Amino acid sequence: MKAYDTPDQRNLLDQMKQGVIGQPLDRPEGALKVSGTAPYAAEHRVPDCAEGVLVLASIGKGKVTAIDTDAAMKMPGVLAVIDDKALLRRPAQGTAGKAPVQGPATVDYFGQPVAIVVAETFEQARAAAIALRVDYEEAGDATFDVDKAEYEPNEKPTESGDLEAAMQSATYSIDVEYTTPGHVSAAMEPHASIAVWEGNDLTLYGSFQMLSYNVKELADALGIAPRHVRLVSPYVGGGFGSKLGISHDAVAAAIAARRLGRPVRVVLTRQQVFQTITRRSETRQRVRLAADIQGRLTGLGHEAWVSNLPSEDFAEPVTQATEFLYAGENRRLAVEIARINRMTAGSVRAPGEAVGMQVLEAAMDELAEKTGIDPVELRKRNLPAEVPGDGTPYSSRKLSEALEAGAAAFGWKHRKARPCQTREGDWWIGMGMASAARVNMLVEAEARVTLKTNGEVVVETDQTDIGTGSYAILGQIAAEMLGVAITRTTVRLGDSDLPAGAGSGGSFGAISTGSAVFRACETIRKRLAAKAGIEEEQLILKDGFIYAASDSVPKDVRSLLDGEDLTETGGIKPGKTSKEYSQASYGAFFAEVAVNAFTGETRIRRMLGAFGFGRVLNAKTARSQCMGGMVWGIGSALTEELQFDPRNGRLVNHDLAEYHVPVNLDVPAIDVILLEERDAASSPIQAKGVGELGICGAAGSIANAIYNACGARVRHFPLTLDKVL
Numbered sequence: 001m002k003a004y005d006t007p008d009q010r011n012l013l014d015q016m017k018q019g020v021i022g023q024p025l026d027r028p029e030g031a032l033k034v035s036g037t038a039p040y041a042a043e044h045r046v047p048d049c050a051e052g053v054l055v056l057a058s059i060g061k062g063k064v065t066a067i068d069t070d071a072a073m074k075m076p077g078v079l080a081v082i083d084d085k086a087l088l089r090r091p092a093q094g095t096a097g098k099a100p101v102q103g104p105a106t107v108d109y110f111g112q113p114v115a116i117v118v119a120e121t122f123e124q125a126r127a128a129a130i131a132l133r134v135d136y137e138e139a140g141d142a143t144f145d146v147d148k149a150e151y152e153p154n155e156k157p158t159e160s161g162d163l164e165a166a167m168q169s170a171t172y173s174i175d176v177e178y179t180t181p182g183h184v185s186a187a188m189e190p191h192a193s194i195a196v197w198e199g200n201d202l203t204l205y206g207s208f209q210m211l212s213y214n215v216k217e218l219a220d221a222l223g224i225a226p227r228h229v230r231l232v233s234p235y236v237g238g239g240f241g242s243k244l245g246i247s248h249d250a251v252a253a254a255i256a257a258r259r260l261g262r263p264v265r266v267v268l269t270r271q272q273v274f275q276t277i278t279r280r281s282e283t284r285q286r287v288r289l290a291a292d293i294q295g296r297l298t299g300l301g302h303e304a305w306v307s308n309l310p311s312e313d314f315a316e317p318v319t320q321a322t323e324f325l326y327a328g329e330n331r332r333l334a335v336e337i338a339r340i341n342r343m344t345a346g347s348v349r350a351p352g353e354a355v356g357m358q359v360l361e362a363a364m365d366e367l368a369e370k371t372g373i374d375p376v377e378l379r380k381r382n383l384p385a386e387v388p389g390d391g392t393p394y395s396s397r398k399l400s401e402a403l404e405a406g407a408a409a410f411g412w413k414h415r416k417a418r419p420c421q422t423r424e425g426d427w428w429i430g431m432g433m434a435s436a437a438r439v440n441m442l443v444e445a446e447a448r449v450t451l452k453t454n455g456e457v458v459v460e461t462d463q464t465d466i467g468t469g470s471y472a473i474l475g476q477i478a479a480e481m482l483g484v485a486i487t488r489t490t491v492r493l494g495d496s497d498l499p500a501g502a503g504s505g506g507s508f509g510a511i512s513t514g515s516a517v518f519r520a521c522e523t524i525r526k527r528l529a530a531k532a533g534i535e536e537e538q539l540i541l542k543d544g545f546i547y548a549a550s551d552s553v554p555k556d557v558r559s560l561l562d563g564e565d566l567t568e569t570g571g572i573k574p575g576k577t578s579k580e581y582s583q584a585s586y587g588a589f590f591a592e593v594a595v596n597a598f599t600g601e602t603r604i605r606r607m608l609g610a611f612g613f614g615r616v617l618n619a620k621t622a623r624s625q626c627m628g629g630m631v632w633g634i635g636s637a638l639t640e641e642l643q644f645d646p647r648n649g650r651l652v653n654h655d656l657a658e659y660h661v662p663v664n665l666d667v668p669a670i671d672v673i674l675l676e677e678r679d680a681a682s683s684p685i686q687a688k689g690v691g692e693l694g695i696c697g698a699a700g701s702i703a704n705a706i707y708n709a710c711g712a713r714v715r716h717f718p719l720t721l722d723k724v725l
């Protein structure tokens with residue numbers, strides 16, 4: 001597996017001219033999904049499967065002193081009540097490869113699994129789980145309240161120059177505090193697992209984002225070697241971070257199935273998903289902006305206070321994009337973390353930027369108002385030539401173009417600079433904008449590509465498709481590279497027996513696993529060229545034919561295969577290009593809102609995003625990702641908010657009736673502009689991440705539009721009626 005050390009400038013995908021890459025092709029698995037025949041985790045048919053239901057802790061901190069298993073075992077159909085201490089492990093936040101361990105029988109948060117009840121039917125298991133008596137001893141030292149918690153630095157802060165002095169000598173300065181509430185991923189498909197043992201080997205059908213890591217986590221939780229674990233996740237009904245790590249249902253199903261000697265299925269209820277799977281930390285953020293008379297930033301401070309359980313590594317990386325986005329030599333960026341007894345905080349939909357950018361961009365709007373500079377212009381004035389402080393070059397950055405293209409398409413020039421200028425009946429109308437930025441990451445990935453004797457191409461990797469379009473784009477890369485029609489290309493994903501792809505997370509799946517597919521195809525091309533007795537540079541593959549040059553006589557590619565499939569595995573891992581360049585995807589959001597003058601209700605009237613993220617691999621799936629991100633931005637701006645009971649840390653609004661994500665009526669027509677770009681430093685396919693870009697700042701554009709509409713500058717998200725009025 002070759003590290004990516006030197007930007008590959010060849011642009012091979014552009015030279016192919018097959019007309020496949022970048023095209024807005026349908027998802028090949030789309031028909032299976034809409035007809036209900038794509039099996040999701042709980043739907044795999046496994047004979048003789050028993051049903052397990054988790055029992056969750058009903059205290060916020062303490063220990064389990066007794067579980068009355070005898071009474072439960074007498075209930076109809078009950079096969080086992082298991083309170084194995086391995087159940088008490090937290091779900092991993094993911095990508096660690098190890099399931100974190102906590103002390104046996106200790107409870108660290110309300111809703112932590114303490115037992116699993118297994119029965120012949122789901123109803124029997126549920127009845128016994130509800131009836132199960134668990135005794136606890138509550139600890140007296142729990143922390144449920146983030147305002148009373150003690151914070152400590154997470155990592156060394158980024159500090160340069162003298163921010164205090166810059167603030168004092170600034171012509172214009174902003175020093176504001178914002179808050180964002182906890183969020184959950186809210187994936188459509190609840191977490192579910194079916195565990196099947198054959199001897200010492202476990203096959204687990206589940207819903208996961210990162211199979212090769214999840215195998216290690218599950219093996220670690222079970223105390224067995226990873227080679228004994230196979231995970232199958234061909235279709236995943238959304239992840240948004242909640243399926244990055246192994247989950248309780250998987251560990252519990254595996255333990256129960258091993259104990260009973262028969263397959264066990266565990267499906268979390270929606271409420272259990274909310275209570276036991278990772279949350280996004282709430283944040284408190286202080287933003288300081290110091291600017292000269294022309295609005296140029298001389299100082300930038302972004303400090304955040306977040307939380308997690310004791311001994312968890314993850315801290316919401318709130319300032320991740322602030323590190324490189326805007327000018328301001330004098331800076332202080334820092335994240336501090338408190339240990340509180342709520343479920344594990346982890347990655348949720350663009351960890352860091354989703355909430356960091358929405359606050360930074362709202363604060364930038366405050367600076368724009370103070371300086372009297374148009375918000376688009378203010379941002380353009382503050383795009384540094386290189387990363388402030390360390391001088392790292394940008395690999396590519398279409399932020400200025402996104403701001404201009406978005407403003408032109410949206411009709412930004414019609415915005416009134418001052419609030420409360422446009423009224424339609426009971427409604428104040430306003431416009432707002434924000435920049436988008438999300439770090440770009442290349443991670444280790446492998447894929448196998450086979451050119452079959454019948455001329456068809458098969459792509460295989462354990463890469464998952466969490467609704468993002470992996471099946472489509474990986475097939476497109478192979479079809480483009482090998483000159484095969486997309487209809488003659490098959491993509492097999494989501495089985496840990498296949499070569500380890502990047503997994504779906506951090507917007508890195510497409511570029512990383514796509515690059516592995518690209519490299520496998522490169523090798524196949526080399527081998528075909530050798531078979532044809534020509535140099536690879538001369539090789540042209542098109543429509544199943546091979547040409548030594550564009551004017552040569554074509555030869556059926558199958559005739560070169562000597563009756564044998566041609567299989568190659570390609571791989572990539574991050575190298576020098578990842579360190580030598582600042583890599584991010586960029587964009588700009590524009591929103592128009594109507595705010596009811598009497599109720600404070602906000603309706604989004606229009607929204608537009610313009611984005612530059614390197615090569616577009618599939619214009620349809622990329623656009624859908626961007627739109628989806630903006631829909632989440634609406635949720636983050638207006639409705640989404642986890643509510644915890646201050647007495648015990650219990651999550652109160654633990655379902656989709658109480659935790660409000662945007663629904664169709666909340667979402668207006670959304671326009672997406674895709675800006676063509678190539679980024680050779682990012683990956684050999686010259687693409688960057690797009691999966692999460694659409695949320696990173698989106699909520700800020702809505703908050704700014706609300707201010708522009710009615711003059712309410714609300715610094716506590718979500719901007720509900722009571723706060724806006």
Ligand code: MOS
Binds near residue numbers: 347349506
């Ligand atoms: Mo993402 S929140 O890294 O799945």
